[in-house]
Amino acid sequence: MKAFKNIILTLCCCVAGLDSAAQALSADTAYQKILELTRQTAQRYAPDKRTAIFELHYTDTISHRYRIVTTEPKAGEYFNQLLVKNRIPDAKVTINLLPDSSVAGNIAGIVNLSVANLRVEPSNQAELASQVLLGTPVDLLQEQDGYYRVRTPEGYIAWLSTSSVSPRSEPELTRWLSAKKVIVTGDFGHAYTMPDEQSLRVSDLVMGNILISGTQADGFVHVQYPDRRNAYIKEELVRPFDEWLGAVNPTAENILKTAKTMMGLPYLWGGTSVKGVDCSGFTKMAYFMNGIIIPRDASQQVLAGHVVDILSADTLAIEKALQNLRPADLLFFASGKGRGPDARVTHVALYLGNGEFIHSAGTVRINSMLPDAVNYDDFQTRTLIAARRYIGQPDYALQPIARHRAYTLPTDKSTE
Known part of the structure; x- marks a missing residue:
């Protein structure tokens, strides 16, 4: 009888094990389906995670509970439609729209360090994504682990230490702006x-x-x-x-004058201040100090402004470039030689004239695209694939500070 009871107990344990395995498999299948729907939604409404968020957080596989974090209301609506359409059974998905309750009604924060570091994750060890300057208002989206997830005036989303920023309610923000x-x-x-x-x-x-x-x-x-x-x-x-x-007057002369004041500054990945700049942080600062907010990264900057033709048969045509380029145009590069015009942009510079450009590469320095120039050396390691003109171009991505909600009130005369 004892042996029979042991057999029954063993069978029960096996069945229980099979049930648990089946539950895990079912949960994993549901997760894979939800993950695919998340990708579809993100591709449509948040293709660039630097400026829009649509994230899946896998919380509980057994009870099929999942959490979506997003900055895009329409993305949440679209995702729910996909859930219904795909008939995923028993999935319990919570959509957490940012800003959420963790910021306790504070819609903004004002940076209180001379230069505050933005990171890709809420951790001191996380990669430096960008920087933001003292007195800059940022949107507060979420608080977690001693960090705020914030949106900068140029729309860049990253994590900022809570000690770096002073939270503001809407009335308090208005008082700051006033x-x-x-x-x-x-x-x-x-x-x-x-x-x-x-x-x-x-x-x-x-x-x-x-x-x-x-x-x-x-x-x-x-x-x-x-x-x-x-x-x-x-x-x-x-x-x-x-x-x-x-x-402020964003002429080529003024922008390049500002750029030249940064000569010799060290290169810093993620840097956007005179303590250290990366290539796009350098161009961003040159335009900012002349009253224009431009996109943060080189791959974003190349999407703005007016296209300047510098290529022939997908290759840089020096004669054409010298003829068409104007001072303060932005030059965009891909790493290595022989890259096509659709290659990934990895570097940006400001054109000075006569084939020369100023950029942050090791330090802020001046180089030339002309092979016989003494400062041509750095040009050999890159491929110039595009150029854009910002000055005088009506483009939503190029925002005058005088009309930006982070710096002026809507009722100000400067914003009319």
Whole structure:
């Protein structure tokens, strides 16, 4: 009898094991189907994860529970339609639309470090995706593990440490935008606890930083940070923001003048400040300091502006390039030689004229596309595949700061 009971127990365990395996297999099949629907939806509504999110989070295979995180309302609607159409049984999918409740009603944050690092994941060890400057408002989308997922003024989505940003409700953001501010126009500087360069420093400052301004005395401006620290800055380092904004003129001469002030800066992957720049961070900064917000990465920048013809039979035609290019046009490169015009863009530069260009490659430097030029050397390692003109081009991707909601109120005269 005991042996018979052991046989029954063994059979029951086998059946239980088969049931568990069947459940896991069923869950995995459902997961694979949902994963494919996620890919379809992302391809349609969020093809570039740098600017739009549609993510599947696999939470519980046994109970068939899944979570979608997205910034796109229409993507969620489309995905639900696909679920119904494909009749995936028992799948319980929750769609978490960003911004979500984790940001507690704070629609924006103001960066409170001279240069804050944006990362691809909410971790200090994660890859540096980009940077954002002091005084820049960012959309708060989600809080997780001591990080905010944010959207920058140019639409770039990444993770920013909560210690780098001061959250703002809508009324608080309006007060920030309405406040009198200054922008740092010098390369580097410092803020002090007193109107005295011998007093304790509050922080470093870099070109493009924005702070609330107060009284001026003895060659200093009293300023306030987004996190409400108070400090004093030398007058020659800054300019009233509204005055600067009204005077910026994005001509080729001005853009290249700004670019040349960054000569010799070190290359930094993800860098967008005078502490270090990557190739597209360099072009972005040159245009920003002349009043224009452009896309973040080279592969995004090549999609904007007016096409400048520099190719013949899919190959760079030097004579044509010299004839058609104008100063401050953007040049786009692929790595290696012999690449076609549809190759992946990996590098960008600003055209100076006479075959020369300025770019961030090791350092910010000037090279030439002309084989007999002494500074031709770097050109040999790349293939020039495209050129774009931004100046004077009506393009949604090229946004004047004076009309951007991150820097001015809709009722401002500057936005009319």
